[in-house]
Structure formats: C-alpha cells, structure tokens
Amino acid sequence: MKNRHRKLSRRTLLRGALNGSAVVVGLPILDSFLNDNGTAFAADGASLPPCFGSWFWGLGLTPDLWKPETIGHSFELPEHIAVLKPIKEKLNIYSGLQVFLDGKVNQNHISGAQGQMTGIVTKTSAEYDESFDAIIDKHLGANVRFRSLEVACDGNASSGWSARGSNGKTPYQVSPLDLYNRIYGEGFQDPNQAEFIPDPEVMVRRSVLSAVSEQRHQLLKSVSSDDRSRLDEYFTSLRDVEQKLTFELDRPAPLPACSVPSLESEDIGTMVSQVQKTHRQFAQLLSHALACGQTRIFHVTLGNAFSTLRLPGEPSAYHALTHEEPIDTALGYQPKVKQLAEQCMGFFVELVQAMDAIKEGEGTLLDRSVVFAFTDHGEARLHSMKNMPVFTAGGAGGCLKTGIHVAAEGDAATRVGFTLQKAFGVVSNRWGTESNEVTQPFSEVLA
Amino acid sequence: MMLICLLANILNAAENNERDGNTGNNEEVTFVRLSSDQYRNTIHDIFGESILVRGNGSSSGVREAGLMAVGGRRLTLSASEVESYELLALDIANQVLHPSRRRTLLHCAPQNEKTLDNECAAQFINTVGLHLFRRPLSKNEVDAYVEIARSATESLSDFFFGLQAALVGMMVSPDFLFRIERSVPNPESPSTRQLDTWSRASRLSFFLWDTTPSPALLEAARSGELMFDEGLNQQIERMMTSPRIEDGLRAFFADMLAFDRFDTLDIDSNLYPRFTKNVEDEAREQTLLTIADQLLNKKADYRDLFDSRQTFLTPALAALYGVPIPIMQELGGKVPWVPYEYPENHARVGLLSQVTFLSLFSHPGASSPTLRGKAVREHLLCQLIPPPPPDVDFSLVRDTDNPNFKTVRDRLTEHRNNPTCAGCHTLMDPIGLALEVFDASGVYRTTENGADIDTSGQWAGQNYADANELAALLKDDPTLTSCLVHRAYSYGTARASTPTEVQWLNTTHTQLRNEGVRWRELMHRISRNPDFYTVPESLIMEDE
Amino acid sequence: MNLQNRGTTINLRISAFLLLSGLISDMCSNPLFAADNIETRGYVISMVHTASYADEQTCPSGTNGSRPDVLIRRVMADGYNREEAIRIINNVRINGGRDDAGNIVGTAITIGGGAAPGGIQSWNGLDFNPANIPGALPDPNAFNAEGRFSFGLNLDGEVGLDSWEHPNTGERGIDNQMWRVLGCWDNYHVNKPVNPYNETIAWDTAVDAMPAWLISISGEDLNQDGEVTVAFDRALNIPLRDAYGSIMSGASFGLDTNPRSHNVFAGRIKGRVLTIEPGDFYIQGESQFYPHLRFTNTQLRFELKDDGSLEGHIGGYQPWRDYYHYLSVRGETDGMIDLIGIFYDLKRFADAAPDPATGENTAISSAYFIEAVPAFHVDGKGSLLAESVGAGPKFSGPAVSQYSNQQ
Numbered sequence A: 001m002k003n004r005h006r007k008l009s010r011r012t013l014l015r016g017a018l019n020g021s022a023v024v025v026g027l028p029i030l031d032s033f034l035n036d037n038g039t040a041f042a043a044d045g046a047s048l049p050p051c052f053g054s055w056f057w058g059l060g061l062t063p064d065l066w067k068p069e070t071i072g073h074s075f076e077l078p079e080h081i082a083v084l085k086p087i088k089e090k091l092n093i094y095s096g097l098q099v100f101l102d103g104k105v106n107q108n109h110i111s112g113a114q115g116q117m118t119g120i121v122t123k124t125s126a127e128y129d130e131s132f133d134a135i136i137d138k139h140l141g142a143n144v145r146f147r148s149l150e151v152a153c154d155g156n157a158s159s160g161w162s163a164r165g166s167n168g169k170t171p172y173q174v175s176p177l178d179l180y181n182r183i184y185g186e187g188f189q190d191p192n193q194a195e196f197i198p199d200p201e202v203m204v205r206r207s208v209l210s211a212v213s214e215q216r217h218q219l220l221k222s223v224s225s226d227d228r229s230r231l232d233e234y235f236t237s238l239r240d241v242e243q244k245l246t247f248e249l250d251r252p253a254p255l256p257a258c259s260v261p262s263l264e265s266e267d268i269g270t271m272v273s274q275v276q277k278t279h280r281q282f283a284q285l286l287s288h289a290l291a292c293g294q295t296r297i298f299h300v301t302l303g304n305a306f307s308t309l310r311l312p313g314e315p316s317a318y319h320a321l322t323h324e325e326p327i328d329t330a331l332g333y334q335p336k337v338k339q340l341a342e343q344c345m346g347f348f349v350e351l352v353q354a355m356d357a358i359k360e361g362e363g364t365l366l367d368r369s370v371v372f373a374f375t376d377h378g379e380a381r382l383h384s385m386k387n388m389p390v391f392t393a394g395g396a397g398g399c400l401k402t403g404i405h406v407a408a409e410g411d412a413a414t415r416v417g418f419t420l421q422k423a424f425g426v427v428s429n430r431w432g433t434e435s436n437e438v439t440q441p442f443s444e445v446l447a
Numbered sequence B: 001m002m003l004i005c006l007l008a009n010i011l012n013a014a015e016n017n018e019r020d021g022n023t024g025n026n027e028e029v030t031f032v033r034l035s036s037d038q039y040r041n042t043i044h045d046i047f048g049e050s051i052l053v054r055g056n057g058s059s060s061g062v063r064e065a066g067l068m069a070v071g072g073r074r075l076t077l078s079a080s081e082v083e084s085y086e087l088l089a090l091d092i093a094n095q096v097l098h099p100s101r102r103r104t105l106l107h108c109a110p111q112n113e114k115t116l117d118n119e120c121a122a123q124f125i126n127t128v129g130l131h132l133f134r135r136p137l138s139k140n141e142v143d144a145y146v147e148i149a150r151s152a153t154e155s156l157s158d159f160f161f162g163l164q165a166a167l168v169g170m171m172v173s174p175d176f177l178f179r180i181e182r183s184v185p186n187p188e189s190p191s192t193r194q195l196d197t198w199s200r201a202s203r204l205s206f207f208l209w210d211t212t213p214s215p216a217l218l219e220a221a222r223s224g225e226l227m228f229d230e231g232l233n234q235q236i237e238r239m240m241t242s243p244r245i246e247d248g249l250r251a252f253f254a255d256m257l258a259f260d261r262f263d264t265l266d267i268d269s270n271l272y273p274r275f276t277k278n279v280e281d282e283a284r285e286q287t288l289l290t291i292a293d294q295l296l297n298k299k300a301d302y303r304d305l306f307d308s309r310q311t312f313l314t315p316a317l318a319a320l321y322g323v324p325i326p327i328m329q330e331l332g333g334k335v336p337w338v339p340y341e342y343p344e345n346h347a348r349v350g351l352l353s354q355v356t357f358l359s360l361f362s363h364p365g366a367s368s369p370t371l372r373g374k375a376v377r378e379h380l381l382c383q384l385i386p387p388p389p390p391d392v393d394f395s396l397v398r399d400t401d402n403p404n405f406k407t408v409r410d411r412l413t414e415h416r417n418n419p420t421c422a423g424c425h426t427l428m429d430p431i432g433l434a435l436e437v438f439d440a441s442g443v444y445r446t447t448e449n450g451a452d453i454d455t456s457g458q459w460a461g462q463n464y465a466d467a468n469e470l471a472a473l474l475k476d477d478p479t480l481t482s483c484l485v486h487r488a489y490s491y492g493t494a495r496a497s498t499p500t501e502v503q504w505l506n507t508t509h510t511q512l513r514n515e516g517v518r519w520r521e522l523m524h525r526i527s528r529n530p531d532f533y534t535v536p537e538s539l540i541m542e543d544e
Numbered sequence C: 001m002n003l004q005n006r007g008t009t010i011n012l013r014i015s016a017f018l019l020l021s022g023l024i025s026d027m028c029s030n031p032l033f034a035a036d037n038i039e040t041r042g043y044v045i046s047m048v049h050t051a052s053y054a055d056e057q058t059c060p061s062g063t064n065g066s067r068p069d070v071l072i073r074r075v076m077a078d079g080y081n082r083e084e085a086i087r088i089i090n091n092v093r094i095n096g097g098r099d100d101a102g103n104i105v106g107t108a109i110t111i112g113g114g115a116a117p118g119g120i121q122s123w124n125g126l127d128f129n130p131a132n133i134p135g136a137l138p139d140p141n142a143f144n145a146e147g148r149f150s151f152g153l154n155l156d157g158e159v160g161l162d163s164w165e166h167p168n169t170g171e172r173g174i175d176n177q178m179w180r181v182l183g184c185w186d187n188y189h190v191n192k193p194v195n196p197y198n199e200t201i202a203w204d205t206a207v208d209a210m211p212a213w214l215i216s217i218s219g220e221d222l223n224q225d226g227e228v229t230v231a232f233d234r235a236l237n238i239p240l241r242d243a244y245g246s247i248m249s250g251a252s253f254g255l256d257t258n259p260r261s262h263n264v265f266a267g268r269i270k271g272r273v274l275t276i277e278p279g280d281f282y283i284q285g286e287s288q289f290y291p292h293l294r295f296t297n298t299q300l301r302f303e304l305k306d307d308g309s310l311e312g313h314i315g316g317y318q319p320w321r322d323y324y325h326y327l328s329v330r331g332e333t334d335g336m337i338d339l340i341g342i343f344y345d346l347k348r349f350a351d352a353a354p355d356p357a358t359g360e361n362t363a364i365s366s367a368y369f370i371e372a373v374p375a376f377h378v379d380g381k382g383s384l385l386a387e388s389v390g391a392g393p394k395f396s397g398p399a400v401s402q403y404s405n406q407q
Helices: A010-015 A079-090 A111-118 A132-140 A176-184 A200-213 A216-222 A225-249 A272-291 A318-324 A335-356 A414-423 B008-016 B036-047 B068-074 B079-096 B099-105 B118-133 B139-156 B159-172 B197-209 B215-223 B229-241 B245-256 B259-264 B277-297 B302-306 B315-321 B355-360 B369-380 B408-416 B419-434 B467-476 B478-493 B499-515 B519-528 C067-077 C082-095 C177-182 C197-206 C320-335 C339-349
Strands: A051-056 A091-097 A149-152 A297-301 A369-374 A388-393 A404-407 B027-033 B178-185 B193-195 B310-313 B338-341 B457-459 B462-464 C003-005 C008-010 C039-050 C172-174 C213-219 C226-234 C251-254 C263-270 C273-276 C281-284 C292-304 C310-319 C352-354 C361-378 C384-386
Touching: A051 A132, A079 A091, A079 A335, A079 A388, A091 A414, A111 A369, A111 A388, A111 A414, A132 A297, A132 A414, A149 A176, A149 A272, A176 A272, A200 A225, A200 B079, A200 B139, A200 B159, A216 A225, A225 B027, A225 B079, A272 A297, A272 A335, A318 A335, A335 A369, A335 A388, A369 A414, A388 A414, B027 B068, B027 B193, B036 B079, B036 B118, B036 B245, B068 B478, B079 B099, B079 B159, B118 B139, B118 B159, B139 B159, B178 B197, B193 B197, B197 B215, B197 B229, B197 B245, B197 B478, B197 B519, B215 B229, B229 B245, B229 B519, B245 B259, B245 B277, B245 B478, B245 B519, B259 B277, B259 B355, B277 B302, B277 B310, B277 B315, B277 B355, B277 B519, B302 B467, B302 B478, B310 B315, B315 B355, B315 C251, B355 B369, B369 B408, B369 B419, B408 B419, B419 B457, B419 B467, B457 B467, B462 B467, B478 B499, B478 B519, B499 B519, C039 C177, C039 C197, C039 C251, C039 C384, C067 C082, C067 C320, C177 C339, C177 C361, C197 C320, C213 C263, C213 C361, C226 C273, C226 C281, C263 C281, C263 C292, C273 C310, C292 C320, C292 C352, C292 C361, C310 C320, C310 C352, C320 C339, C320 C361
Parallel strands: A051 A297, A051 A369, A091 A404, A149 A297, C251 C361
Antiparallel strands: A091 A388, A369 A388, B027 B178, B178 B193, B310 B338, B457 B462, C039 C213, C039 C361, C213 C226, C226 C263, C263 C273, C273 C292, C281 C292, C292 C310, C310 C361, C352 C361, C361 C384
16 A cells, blocks of 8 residues: 555655655755745746635624725715725725526525525525535645634534535634644644754655545445445545645745734624634634735634624614614614624624735735635525625735625626636536526726 | 453455455445444444444434435435544554553454464454444455555554554445445345345344444354344344443434434523533433433333423422422542432423423524424424415514513414414423423423413413323324324334334334333344344345 | 512422432521521622722822832932932843942832742842731831721721711711721722722632632512521632623632631621621632731621622621731732831821730721622531522622723
C-alpha cells in the first residue's frame, strides 16, 4: 500500500518519496513572495486567491424602507440601512428579487434561504441540496487547510445553510473558542515564521486517512444506491481532513497580512448582546483565518430565524415580535422589529469592516473576497418571498464591481448566486431549478 | 467494561468468512451514523470506563417521522465532524495503548518494541476490529490495517505507535462510525432478504442497550444462533434482564420526546430566575429517572406516566415545583435524587407537567400553548401538524385600544377566529392552554397579567377543567399508546414501517392495550418479531 | 400530620427504600404542633449583617476611613510624614515595606487574618500576633458613633443616657452600644441599599458553605394579629441560589436536631410586625462568618411582607469577644478596621454581663439586620414541620443584578 500524495507541487518534488522516514528539504525563504503591489506571488505570478463567504440574518428588513431610490452607482442609503454607510462603496444592493415556490408549501423561514443558497426549493425541509459555494469551491480547487469554515452565532449548530452535497446541511460551529483551537491550536503553521518543521506524526496521521480512503471503491460497491451518495460524501469529508493534514505538512507561503488573533472569553446565547459578541469574535477569527490562508470559503449565520435575537427583559423574541408587534399607525411599521433588523445590519458592517481592516498590499482582504448576505423573507410578518433584500460586499479580486444598486423587478434571487459564481470564474450557463433557474448573471456588476 | 477476550473461535470463523462487503451475498441495507451517546457507550464498553471521550464527534441530527433515529438515514458526516472524530480517535488510541493500560487490552507482546511484530499486530487488529466493526474483519481488511501499523511503526520506530495508528484508522473508518447492516437471502422465501447474523447482533444491541454488541452477543452471532428464534430469544431474554436495558430506554425516550431541544434550550433566566443551568440538567434527568422507574422498576403501564404523581426530585427542582422534600444529606454531600409523590389532586401530575416538557416547548421568554399542544400532537400522538400558511396576518390579534391581551388564551382565541388559522390551532391550542398554569420555566401560577388563567377545554368531545382531567382523557386515547408502539419499532429499524409491519404493530397495540402497555413486553415483542430482521423490498439493492 | 394552608391539605409520603417505611412522624409530641389548627410558616435567613444607620450626626468629627487610613496613621505614628508613609505602605508588595532609607517598617502591614505559613505571624518585630493580645498595643482612639439615631431594640426596658432613637419607629431607649464601636468605620458607615461591606462578603461566601439558619413562626392565623411562637434553628443543608444569586424561596431544609442551636421564643404579631418576649439566643455559624451568634435579652422586630418574606432587626447583649473574634479572623485587610481600636472600643462600650471577678462588662448591646425568605422545614424522617408561604422577593440575600433597582 502506497502513501498517496494529495497534490504534486514543487515542494513535494523536492521532498522525495514520503515514506514517513524521509527528511523534508526546506525551501530557502525568498525575500518576499509578493510583488510590489502585494497582489501576486512573485514566484509564480498567481494572485492572492479570492475568497467567498455567506452571511445569513433572519427575518429580513422592514419592507419599503430599505430600497434605495436611485439605481446603479452613487445611490443614497435610506435611513433604515444608514448603518451600512461606512461600507457603501464596497457594497452592492439587489432589490426586487424573489424566491419562487412553484406551488410548493412555503416552509416558513426555510424555503427562502434554501432557494438562494442551493437554487432549489424542496417539498420538505428534510431535503437540502448542495449550496452554491460547493460549485465555487470545486472550481477554485484550492489548496487550503479547511475546505470551508462555518459558524453560527446563536449556539445552534443547525442554524446554517451550506451543504456539501445532498445529505444534510453542514453543522456549524457555535463556539469561538473551539474554532480558535481548531485553527490556531495544534497543526497551525504560521506562514510568516522562519522555521518550519513538518511533524512526522502528522505525516503518519495523513497516511492513515489515506489508507482508509482506499476502501472507498470497495465500500461504495457494497452499499445500496440510496446510501452511495452519503458514503461518498463521507469519503469526501475524509479527504478534506487528509487535505488539512497535507496542508499542515507543507511549508506555507508567507502571507504578510497573517497574524494570530487573541480571544477573550465567550458568551453564547440568543440575547442580542451575546449574539453580537459571538459574531464579533467569529468575524475576527474568520478574517484572520482567511488572511492566513487557512481557508477560502466561510459561512456565518446570525442564527436560526425562529429563535434568534432577544432583547433583555423582553418576553418575545425577534421572531415572535415580527408576528405580534402591532404596526404603529403613525409610523407605518413595527418599531421594535425595525430596530432589531437595523441591529442585524450593524453586525454585517462589523464583519465587513473586520475583513476590510486587513491590509494586503494596496488592497484589503475584503477587496479580494465576496460576502453574500441573504435572509429568509422579504417581509417576515407575512412570510413573504418577494422583495428579498440581498447584499454583496467585496470585489472578488476585481471581478465584481461594487457600490452599485441593482434593481431587478421580480427576478429570481438566485441570479445573485449565479452572478457570484460567474465572478469566481465558474463556467456554466445555468443554475437553479424550476422558476428559480437562471441563465443571466447581473452583468452590470461583473467586471 | 467488557474485556476484549481472545475469541479464537470468532477469529477462525473470520478467516473463513470473506465479509468485507463486496461479496454479492451480503448486501447493505442500513447505513446510519452512530450518535454521540452510542459512540461514547461503545468506546467505554470496548476499552473500559476509564477511557475519557473528550468531546462529541457528530452534532445532533435531523428528525424525520418523529425520530432522530429515522432522520439519521439522511445524514452523512461533514468534514468538521470527521475532523473531530479523527482527533477523538487519536486521543482514545493514545489512552488505550498507554503503557499503564496496554497489557490489559493487548494480549501479546512484540518481539522488539521498535519494529512491527506482524503476528501481534494482526491479533490486536482482529480482536479489536471485531468489536469496532461489529463483525469479523476479512483477511484483506486485516492486512490493510496491519500495513498502516507497519508504516507508522517505521516512521516513529515504535510498535505501539504503530498499533495506535491502526486503531485510529479503524476508528475513522465508516465501518465503525456508521452502523452498516447487511442482509442475506431468506432461506424460507428466497426472494426476500433478512439481516445477517452480525447485523442482528448490532441491531439488537443498539435497540435494547444503545451500545455495541457485547462479547456474549458477538459469540451468539458467530455461532449463527441469532438466525433462529430460539437463539435469538435467549439473547433477548438475557439482555432484557440486564440493567443495561435502562440505557436503551433512556435513548429511546430522549429521541421520542425531542430531548435534542435541550442543546439549544435558552429559557431566559432574567425572567425565570429559578431556571438555572443546574435545573435544566436536573429536569432532563428527572424525566428519564421517572420514566425508567415507572416502566422498568415498577413495570407500570405507559399510560400511567401521564397522570402519575410519583417522580424524583432534587432540592432545586423541589424549590421550583414549590414542594417540600426530605433532606437526607449532610452538608457537602452529593445532590440527592429523592423519590417524591405529589399529594392527591395536586395541580401537577404526569409527564406533561414536568419542567422538561414545559420548558422544551416554550419560548425563551414566554410559555406557548401552541408549541406545547403541537408537541403533544407530534411527539406523543404521532400526528403531523402542517406548517402555517405563508400569508398569515396576525393583525386580527391587534386591538389598537388594548394592544396587550391579558392572557395568551385571549390572543389565541382571537387568532382562531380566522378560518385559515383555526384548522390547525384548534388542534394545538386547547391542549397547551390546559398547561398555562405553568410558565415557561415550569413554575406554577394562577394568573397572567392579573387575569385568572382558564385551563378548561375539550378533548375528543369531552370537557376537562384542567391538566389533570386532560391527562385522564389522553390516557384513554388509543393514539397515545399506538404512537409509542409504532415509534419504538421505527426506532429499532431506523426507517418507516412496511404495511405488513404496520398491521402487526396495530395488532400488537390492541393486545397490549388489553394486557397493559408495558415497556418490557413491547420491546420483547418487537425484538422477537421476525420482520424486525427482514429487509423491506424497497431497500433491497438492484442487482448490478 | 396535616397542615392547613389556604384550605389545601398537604400530605407527604416518602418511599421506603430511603427511609423507614413511609411513616408520618409523631408530630403530636412536637411542642410546635400542640393543636390541630396551628399554622407554622418556615423561613431561611437570606441576609444577616450588623444593622447600620448613618447620618450627618453619626460621626461629626469624621469617619475613621478604611484600611489605608489605618496603616497611614500607624506608620505616621512611627515618625514618618504622610507622603513617605504612603510610599512605605505601597512598598509592602514590592520589598516588604521599606522606608526611603531601606529599613523595614513593621507597622505598614495589617494585623489579624489567617495564619502565615508556618502558623507564625509576627508584627512589627513583636514575636506574637497582636490580634491575639490586642491590649499590648496602645488605643488608637478611633472615632465612635454618636448622634440621635440608630437601629436596634430596647433591651433593658429603659431610656438611658446611652440609648438611641429608632430612625423609623421613633422608639426611644434603643440599646446599641456596638454601633458606637463600629459606626464610624467607613465600611459600616452606610445606609440601605448598601450593607456593611466586610460582612456582606463574608456572608456571600458563607451562605454557600454554611448550613442555613432557619426561622419558623407558629400560630393560629398568621395573617392576623395574635400570639405566636417563634423558633430559630440551624439546618443540615445550605440555601439554594437562583439565577440572580438570590437565595431561592421555597427550598426545603432539614432541621439540625442538635438542641444547641434550637431557640424558641414566645412572640406576637401586631400590624404585620413580629416581636418576641426576651430570652437567650444561640445559633452556630461558621468561620469566616460569625462562628456563632448569641445574645441574652434577645429581642426582635420583623416585618411580615406581602411576598412572604421577613425583614427587620434582632438584637441583644452579645459577648463582645464574639465580635472581636469574628473581626480578628477576618483581619484588618478584609475587615477594613483597626483591630486594636475595635478591641478597646468594645471593651469600653460593653454594657452588660459584668464579670463577677473583675466587674468588667463582658457583653455589649447590638443589633443585626435580618432578611428571611419563605422555606419548607422538614425533619429527619422527611415530615413537614413548616410550610413555605409566599413567592418570596424577586431579589434577596446578596444578589446583585443590573435589575436590582427594579424592586
């Protein structure tokens, strides 16, 4: 049985046969892997890799109050989303979008998000297809430590919307401390450290996983067709862990923007203050993880739309308020609900700014990334699927124009996901099913 | 702890049995991941209670047909879960082969501790593998893991490290992390299939004890006696009389009563200061202790759980429930569980008035008759409540003169005046309204916002004044017991039941209602039903 | 045994495997339950500390400050000026407390508290711990409380020259010489909602480790005026806390049958206020809280609140060495007082129980604030001895919450 190498690179060739007892030849440190603009690996001219993230907040915004009046560049931010001002230039707003049910039962607080992330609205909530980041991921084929990182800010691991295949949504991490240990604990190689010593135990661990993977073909043959895809996805997960160990054995390229963050104690719960704190901690961790090349794909959910966000002393949680708070006859909207929606927008700004704060050459981490912000309903009170607020932040390394309000009257919201796939260079002429199938990206935002 | 014995017979049989899954005769029919509890129980049973399992690999799953056990059929393991399992496996393997322990679990010694001892490694892998995979390993499999051991031994010049690597490999293999049940043709009717001997052991063991098959059960599997009624019954009898049966009962009811909701339970302790984190853990244990005591020790009828006045309390629970309990321990003792019986006509009786039920199905800051009513329907009566219609408008509930209805009953009554809403809410709300005297944390109250709480309602055409009277009516309802019977079966098979099985379950249910719906008897009957080991046609693979 | 409580009959039965077969204990012999129509309500003490009252008249010459002030005074008495004294005291953590010339200054550390490693504690070159022989040091002449008002009770039935006026009821002849000793020390010189700090901390720790102190009241109808019996007891178990850190109402307490801490008084309720006939009082405590609390001529005045809790004062003549002992174990660091000064003042103001040999008073009139919340009392067989009546207050005991001001 041979040990398998994940991917041949220059380093691997220099290493020679890896039998576990070979000595790894370290490369001399080059002065800088970046060119003068900080946009390329000097060694082989590849750009700093683009990153994709999704950001979910439940219960939408107050309808009619968030849509900017002007379309295109230099739109004005309405008061309801004025908090987005600091990131306006790097932001796109998409209005008029909807998720089509095609006659299926509206799984409240589920179908809308499901449609935007997977392109498919299913009959029951138990079914869930792969989310479009998996498409981007396959296209990027990145050499990363973690295929993706996904976090939930409300303590509920099932609050997420990403899925690798059709065998269940990916459970999200709920503890910043756990995530910190996962990334910066054992196995983390600081890209900017002079010394690099591959751990022989990690080599052994990797070869163990590789050997187990060898069983894939035999086992796949022996399971029923129903279960084949689940077993296959298991082996994909196994391969991801093997890939993680491979990454830990490679000397990482220096990344000047990489630094290890510090973390204070965590406070996990559904109170607004707790969600805010947890979200801030995750925003820090994820930004640093991206800057340190640990992953290229991340997912954040503020929480499950059914039980997210509580104000202190208030018996009704955000979701209950959307249904029970009376519409103020003078104002024309639900005041507490509006306030909570604005808090969510504030959290989004914090994540975007955390990414923008990491300077990489002349740009920032945000500039080479895209964060896709989506929600479950256009109007939570009525479980409406129309007029979904959708945002993207970041320029995907120049592939996405920003500072634009796209007004798409009645279009499928999946157009945004499709546009982003295009921005990352995915070659495909359609995405989604039934009325959520789209063939045209928003060319006005594609560079 | 079950010692790993040198089961020479089994090993011999293994060499003659190419059961590595790719022979046409053994077809896979079930592929379900281990739960966190099953993983932990398995590790402790195989390697000993002293092994620390420092974490959970998989997160909680998905509910389908009322059970997580059935929903598990849809799930696989994500990258982060496999990552967790690999780390857990490393830690466990390290403990298992620690110098202080290894002599207990490894019954051979290498010639040279720095190089691979082929024979000793093969012995270890065969023995441990039988327990981990819940079936003998094929020669190819043993060779593959010995190769892992060899490679690792050479890397670090340490035989025991090599064994650790092999152990880790086995513990991240799908053969361990998933319960893979396989079938063989049924000799009595060759067009149908039945579970093979090892799969029977696995199914029985997880059903009755929520853990991996014991050496005795594995031996019964090897000998083939599990393929026959007599042998099967013998094992069932043995397992049912063991105290381990309580683990199986607890696992089943934790699934049926939706205890996964405890993971995200977030009762607001500012509004409900008596609901501390200790209370949450104690509430869960109170419910399970009560059920175990009633159904196993007292052999009570399942229906009695709903109006029984007997339970177990801790000091904190007693204070929350507002009842006195005897104080047994001196200062500094462990928190005691004290058997307690509510007085006659106490407002609180049965499962539905325990903190577990009341808090799991409430909002963080308010009780919810609708959630509680829905829970009774879906979790106890196996009825499905459709999701709310999309364009629900609660504006009817708003009264601009008095925006706050005093009691939730008033608000919901208003809500039910809307015909779109009435259909489902009529099914849910009255049940929950009977429980409104218990707030979201389970504390008793008689008023809400200054108004008296009215707990009356109707069930199946009969009136009830309060939760006690509702419990008496529920007890009599056949759906209560038939739900238990059907769920128990699906829990064991991890799938929906076939029409034949449904018929059998209905018949069994009728019989039990007459004789008494007792847990042991139910588990007995299910485990002895040949269909429990028969593979439904829909699951049979097409020939390749 | 049946207890009447708003018409509901309560019956307790305990399963056999824990106790003798489910028997109801022989309550008939218990003096508390002589008649069938007696109601007994149980409480657990959730807060106890020296009753404090401070206004502009209490310390007209100023207060004594706290720990730093004590140390500064002592070091200055050694001959240093104030600035250097402060430097020396700050140096204690750095170099053991040296002056500018490098000499160790022995008076720069506090007296009392736990024993140093090896069990030896010397101070300022002395080879003994002055907390044990405080008379060996001179009286620092601390300020004592004066003025018109203090909480407390009239213990001797007279309105003497040394007595106070009760600030709430206007009752005169209040005997509380202890207040003179403590009242001008900053951490005692407080009014509700602030409590004497060192006692609050000690209680907050003790309440989670010390068997609870219980009160019960028995009478025909405790909602009306009438004669009652009041008992104080020690429990077997500790109080429970809720999410606020309050002492939880409605918890169950087993009675410690050791008669030492069992106190019974005849009393009366009038206008929702409970008082008792004087008697002796003893209850065992726990170091570092009060090791015990004991009074002669005990009196009390408790309000029965709507939420079922009790609040008020208890007092009597307390052996003054009891309180000195409590403070010396706390030490000057945690007690925030001058231990030597306290000693001299306690001696000075002691006003009862003269020692037959020396004629010196060995007890001092004092008063303590008590808050107690509803609780169940049970006996060793699990039978109910006292009923918990009322939901209790939202915040009790040492609970501190951002919502505390929303009482």
